[in-house]
Amino acid sequence: MIRTTVDFGIDLGTTNSAIAVLKDVSPEIIKNNDDQDVTPSAVSYGKNGQVFVGTRAKNAIIDKPKDAYVEFKRRMGTEFAYSFKASGLSKKPEELSSEILRSLRSDVSRATGEEIQAAVITVPAAFELHQCDATRKAAELAGLKGSPLLQEPVAAALAYGFQVDSEKAYWLVYDFGGGTFDAALIKAEEGLINVVHHGGDNFLGGSDIDWAILERIVAPKLAQNHNLPEFKRGNARWEREFLKLKRSVEMAKIELTTKESTTLTECSFEDESGNVVDGEEIALTRAELVKIAQPIIKRSIGICKQVLQEKNLSTGSVQKVILVGGPTKAPYFREILNACLGIPIDHSVDPLTVVAKGAAVFAATQKLDSRLLKPAKVGEFQIDLKYKPVGHETDPSVGGKVSSPSGDKVEDFTIELVNNKSQWRSGRITLRSDGAFMLNLHSEKGERNTFSIELFNSTGSRQKTVPDHMVYTVGAVIEEQPLINTMGVVLAGNDWDKLAKKGAGLPLKAKQNYRTAKAIKVGETDAAIIIPIIEGENELADRNRLIGSFHITSTMIKRDLPAGSEIEITLKIDASRLITVCAYVTDLDEEYEHQFDLRKKIISPTEIKEDYETELKRLRSLLTQAQEAEDNTTLDDLEALRSSDFVKEIEEAVAAAKADPDAAEKAEKRLLEFKLKLDAAELSVKWPALVVEINDSLEELNKMVVQHGTDEQQKRYNELRVEADEIIQQRKTERLGKKLKQVQDLYIQVLFSLPSFWVNQFRHLENKRPQMNDQGNAERLFDMGRRYLQENNVSGLRNVVSQIWELLPPQVVEAAQRGFKATLTK
Numbered sequence: 001m002i003r004t005t006v007d008f009g010i011d012l013g014t015t016n017s018a019i020a021v022l023k024d025v026s027p028e029i030i031k032n033n034d035d036q037d038v039t040p041s042a043v044s045y046g047k048n049g050q051v052f053v054g055t056r057a058k059n060a061i062i063d064k065p066k067d068a069y070v071e072f073k074r075r076m077g078t079e080f081a082y083s084f085k086a087s088g089l090s091k092k093p094e095e096l097s098s099e100i101l102r103s104l105r106s107d108v109s110r111a112t113g114e115e116i117q118a119a120v121i122t123v124p125a126a127f128e129l130h131q132c133d134a135t136r137k138a139a140e141l142a143g144l145k146g147s148p149l150l151q152e153p154v155a156a157a158l159a160y161g162f163q164v165d166s167e168k169a170y171w172l173v174y175d176f177g178g179g180t181f182d183a184a185l186i187k188a189e190e191g192l193i194n195v196v197h198h199g200g201d202n203f204l205g206g207s208d209i210d211w212a213i214l215e216r217i218v219a220p221k222l223a224q225n226h227n228l229p230e231f232k233r234g235n236a237r238w239e240r241e242f243l244k245l246k247r248s249v250e251m252a253k254i255e256l257t258t259k260e261s262t263t264l265t266e267c268s269f270e271d272e273s274g275n276v277v278d279g280e281e282i283a284l285t286r287a288e289l290v291k292i293a294q295p296i297i298k299r300s301i302g303i304c305k306q307v308l309q310e311k312n313l314s315t316g317s318v319q320k321v322i323l324v325g326g327p328t329k330a331p332y333f334r335e336i337l338n339a340c341l342g343i344p345i346d347h348s349v350d351p352l353t354v355v356a357k358g359a360a361v362f363a364a365t366q367k368l369d370s371r372l373l374k375p376a377k378v379g380e381f382q383i384d385l386k387y388k389p390v391g392h393e394t395d396p397s398v399g400g401k402v403s404s405p406s407g408d409k410v411e412d413f414t415i416e417l418v419n420n421k422s423q424w425r426s427g428r429i430t431l432r433s434d435g436a437f438m439l440n441l442h443s444e445k446g447e448r449n450t451f452s453i454e455l456f457n458s459t460g461s462r463q464k465t466v467p468d469h470m471v472y473t474v475g476a477v478i479e480e481q482p483l484i485n486t487m488g489v490v491l492a493g494n495d496w497d498k499l500a501k502k503g504a505g506l507p508l509k510a511k512q513n514y515r516t517a518k519a520i521k522v523g524e525t526d527a528a529i530i531i532p533i534i535e536g537e538n539e540l541a542d543r544n545r546l547i548g549s550f551h552i553t554s555t556m557i558k559r560d561l562p563a564g565s566e567i568e569i570t571l572k573i574d575a576s577r578l579i580t581v582c583a584y585v586t587d588l589d590e591e592y593e594h595q596f597d598l599r600k601k602i603i604s605p606t607e608i609k610e611d612y613e614t615e616l617k618r619l620r621s622l623l624t625q626a627q628e629a630e631d632n633t634t635l636d637d638l639e640a641l642r643s644s645d646f647v648k649e650i651e652e653a654v655a656a657a658k659a660d661p662d663a664a665e666k667a668e669k670r671l672l673e674f675k676l677k678l679d680a681a682e683l684s685v686k687w688p689a690l691v692v693e694i695n696d697s698l699e700e701l702n703k704m705v706v707q708h709g710t711d712e713q714q715k716r717y718n719e720l721r722v723e724a725d726e727i728i729q730q731r732k733t734e735r736l737g738k739k740l741k742q743v744q745d746l747y748i749q750v751l752f753s754l755p756s757f758w759v760n761q762f763r764h765l766e767n768k769r770p771q772m773n774d775q776g777n778a779e780r781l782f783d784m785g786r787r788y789l790q791e792n793n794v795s796g797l798r799n800v801v802s803q804i805w806e807l808l809p810p811q812v813v814e815a816a817q818r819g820f821k822a823t824l825t826k
Contacts, residue, residue: 002374004467005389006146006366008119009155009359010104012097012135014073014205015178016326017041018356019104019119021112022364024448025163025473027357032107037353039103041178043096044068045084053103061247062266065240070247071207071662072096074179076138077130078600080661094138101142117372118146120363122355124180125151125484126200129535129547130598132577146369148362149576151481152177153184154195155358156324159349161188161476162361163446170196170317172308172343175324175355176300176333179205183304185311185318188476191392195482197311197503199303203666204296206327210249212292215652218245218264218282226277233656233663241269245279252284257330261285290332295645297333301340315343323347324354364448365390365477376466378406381455383465390473395440398470402435402455410435412458417441417451417470428456445474480505481575487547489569490532491826492517495741496541499571507574514826518802519563520554527554529561531569533581533596539738543676548596550581557588563802564795603664605657608671612654615674622678625685634684641677650674683733690733694724694740701747709750716746755794761801762789772807781807 009027011018016038020027029037034055042058044067045051052060052068060068066085072093081090101121108116121144123135132149139147153173160171168189175182181204185196215233219242223231233242248267255262267279308315321343327333328351337345349357367389376382386399398417402410414428415437424442431437443449449472455463483506488498491514499510520527529552536544570582579598584591619642626635641647650670656663683690698721705717720743727736751757762785772778781804788796 002467004368004373004470006118006120006148006363006368007360008108008116009150009356009361009363010101010119010121011152011155011353011356011359012073012100012121012123012138013038013041013177013355014071014180014207015041016352017100017104018353019107020353020356020360021108022360022448025446025475027159027162027360029353029356030104030107030111032103033110037350039100039107040070041073041097041100042068042070043072043091043099045087045089045091047086049087049089051099053099058247062244065244069096071179074202074207074662074665077128077132077134077598078661078665079602094134095141097135097138098141101138101144105142105144117144118368119144120150120359120366121147122150122152122155122359124175124177124200124202125153125182125184125198126180126202127484128202128545128600129577129579129596130600131202133598136576136578146372148366150359150362151182151184151195151484152324152355153182153186153198154193154478154481155355155362156322156349157184157186157188157193157195157358158361158476158478159354159358160322160346161186161193162358163475164188165191169319170313171320171322172304172318172341173322173324174300174304174328174337176297176327177205177325178327179203179207181205181300181303182324183300183307185307185313186322191476192479193476194479195503197307198482198484199307200484201300201303201669203662203669204300206250206253206325209289209293209296209327210246210253211656212296212652213253213284213289214242214246214249215656216292217284217288218249218279221282222277222279225281226271226275228271228277233652233660234658236659237272239659241277244269248279249284253289256284256286256289257332259286286332290336293333294336297336298340301337304341315341318343320344320346322354323351326352361390361475362478364471364473374466376405380405380464380466381408381410383453383455383467385467385470387470387472388477389471390475390477392474392476394443394445394474396443396472397438397440398472399436399438402431402437402465413463414456415439416454416456418454419443420450420452420469421447441472443472443474448473482506483508483573483577485535485545486537487533487535487571487573487579489514489571490534490541494541495745496534496544497826499569500573502537506577507572509570509572511568511570512826514567514569516561516563516565516567518806519561519799520552520557521560522554522557524554528552529567529583531567531581531583533571533579538676539734539741540679543672543679547579548598550583550592550594550596552583552585552592556592557585558590559588561585561587562795562799564798602661603657603668605654605664608657608664608667609654611671612650612667612674615671615678618678618682622681622685626681629685629688631685631687634681637684638681641681646670647674680734683737687731687733687736690736690740691728694728694736694743697740697743697747698724701743701750704747704750708754713746713750720746755792755797758794758797758801759789762797762804765801765804768808771809772804773809774807778804778807 008021018038020029032039039054040058043053044057044060057068069082075093081092083090121139123132153175156173171186173184180202182200184198187194187196231238245267248264252262252264262284264279264282269277271277382403384401410431413431416428417426426439429437429439451470453465453468455465457463483500483504486498486502487500488496490496500508516529531550533547534544535547538544566586568584572580580595582591582593623638653663653667657667701717705714724739727739769778781800785800
């Protein structure tokens with residue numbers, strides 16, 4: 001019987017991958033050639049380019065470390081390429097991932113004889129957009145043309161809740177994989193599964209435990225025993241040896257789940273003098289493993305607690321923790337979770353395969369892409385069905401439309417659906433004149449209901465249809481996948497407008513009107529309206545991740561645009577997190593559409609090191625400021641931060657970044673967290689001055705509003721005064737900083753409405769004329785400005801002032817444009 005739904009689900013993991021299919025109402029894992037449920041996510045190439053996937057490729061790391069790779073999932077969507085020495089091949093991360101997907105497809109073909117063209121593929125919920133985009137590309141390279149992406153915690157929840165009738169209950173999906181961590185708060189209620197909240201970290205997983213053991217225990221011992229002072233992960237000379245050792249550490253870690261101690265195996269190598277460095281002399285104990293793993297696990301637990309706290313839920317409100325990921329199978333790991341979370345743990349579905357099984361459940365809810373379905377031939381009738389293949393109702397509605405490729409009329413045709421097992425019949429329904437119909441089914445719980453489609457012409461003769469059947473299953477469904485990070489448009493001055501909030505259901509569409517902060521002339525060199533799109537939760541735009549910048553250049557417009565021109569921005573995000581941005585320029589009556597190139601550039605280790613040293617200098621400065629201010633609370637917090645495992649982790653990642661792009665990305669992510677911690681400390685140190693500043697600003701705002709403001713602005717001032725007083729009483733430093741920004745914004749809003757402001761700006765810029773780059777253009781603009789002053793043309797003067805600002809030195813302009821050089825205002 002030809003499939004009408006996707007049915008196959010793939011867990012494309014950092015360390016292991018698996019594929020499952022839904023049979024009746026139970027997902028089943030399809031075993032690989034080695035008769036195993038999971039396939040190691042490893043790829044190697046032989047001398048003649050032959051490809052090996054899975055266990056054989058993973059083992060090749062020991063014997064041929066320059067021809068085999070693992071953990072490339074972390075680098076998905078970057079410009080990095082893997083070099084294979086024997087074959088001379090170079091492969092991107094998504095190309096290697098496509099080999100894993102091809103291998104899983106061939107497992108299905110071998111086991112069932114079916115050549116699948118579509119599968120649901122899971123990604124960590126914390127995956128960023130460039131990584132999701134690369135996963136889509138990997139699927140296409142593997143011949144999977146219709147492959148919806150599903151967040152891994154959602155898949156796990158479906159594996160547990162698909163056939164469970166549950167009253168309202170909260171579950172916490174704890175997904176600690178080989179390379180990533182996700183914590184998802186799930187609400188299950190009456191056949192619906194909903195992601196309430198999420199937290200995660202793309203650089204937190206079993207691999208981080210392996211690296212910590214290697215860098216803190218194994219490498220120092222080998223360096224000391226064999227006089228190798230430069231034997232460090234960040235030294236490119238030892239790159240392959242470290243990968244070989246990491247494989248051995250991983251095997252030892254697994255052994256230590258059942259043993260008290262073990263030694264490394266298959267990890268000897270030669271130094272530069274040809275002497276053997278015997279890694280097998282290194283012993284490891286479970287106590288050492290637990291000591292190193294504990295802070296890494298506790299970091300994940302901290303994310304879980306934050307997820308609950310942000311939804312005002314206690315651990316007692318959560319029914320169970322669902323375990324996902326191979327590392328969670330270790331007894332010591334579960335003991336730490338039990339002790340720190342205190343929530344009952346459920347691992348009744350194998351943590352290694354639960355995601356693949358849940359993906360198969362979700363796949364049964366996804367109708368096959370119409371491109372993959374065989375169309376009706378002449379003499380047959382095409383039926384376009386409109387229904388959900390899975391739902392909690394036993395009597396779902398089904399709609400559709402019947403048409404003929406040859407244009408035959410369907411007047412007086414009837415249609416009937418028949419349950420193949422129970423022989424329940426819908427009764428014949430007469431089609432409308434356009435071929436449309438609507439009916440209800442009767443479905444049985446606990447099984448997959450297949451209904452034959454019977455179409456009859458006006459004389460009662462049965463006709464051939466495509467498709468000739470449909471399936472429906474009574475089961476829990478995901479209401480919608482959530483947006484993982486808030487997304488929005490960066491505005492001039494390092495502010496940003498949050499168009500799509502974290503947790504919003506996908507797909508979504510959001511619109512907002514803005515105005516240009518500067519003028520742009522047709523054909524003007526290097527002139528553009530710059531619209532940066534970012535994702536994150538931080539108030540300052542440049543403390544978030546830049547998705548990309550949409551440039552409307554001077555060559556794309558048909559006439560000049562003055563400053564203050566209206567632009568409507570539309571942000572569209574589909575269920576797989578593919579982003580499209582449209583900009584409608586009202587004055588031009590033109591719409592511009594842009595899809596971002598989401599590939600992430602390789603980060604420079606030098607820049608990372610310099611950035612880290614800058615933040616360390618800032619930390620030392622803040623310690624001094626806290627001492628001088630006698631702010632003991634902040635001083636204690638900063639001292640704790642300086643000596644924390646968190647800073648040690650950054651140091652290790654920065655040092656390793658010289659030879660390891662994974663470490664470079666991890667360092668970049670941790671550095672952003674470090675900056676945010678220092679931002680908070682800086683605000684705290686400056687609290688007394690901040691209180692004085694906001695009170696002074698409110699006093700100035702009151703004078704401005706009384707003299708020049710509208711009733712609405714006066715009302716807003718009163719609200720800001722009350723809100724500021726409440727925050728000061730609560731001593732919420734970060735919130736007071738945000739409130740100060742709102743006070744300043746309202747002041748500027750009133751100020752910008754005053755003609756005198758633009759006159760003063762013009763006079764101010766006249767004094768800066770000697771600093772301007774293009775004196776000829778400056779003279780022309782100043783002449784125009786003087787004419788506008790005489791004519792009392794405020795709009796024209798405002799436009800001229802905006803253009804004159806652009807003639808100042810870059811450092812002056814950049815200071816005014818902090819935040820990805822955005823050129824929009826609200």
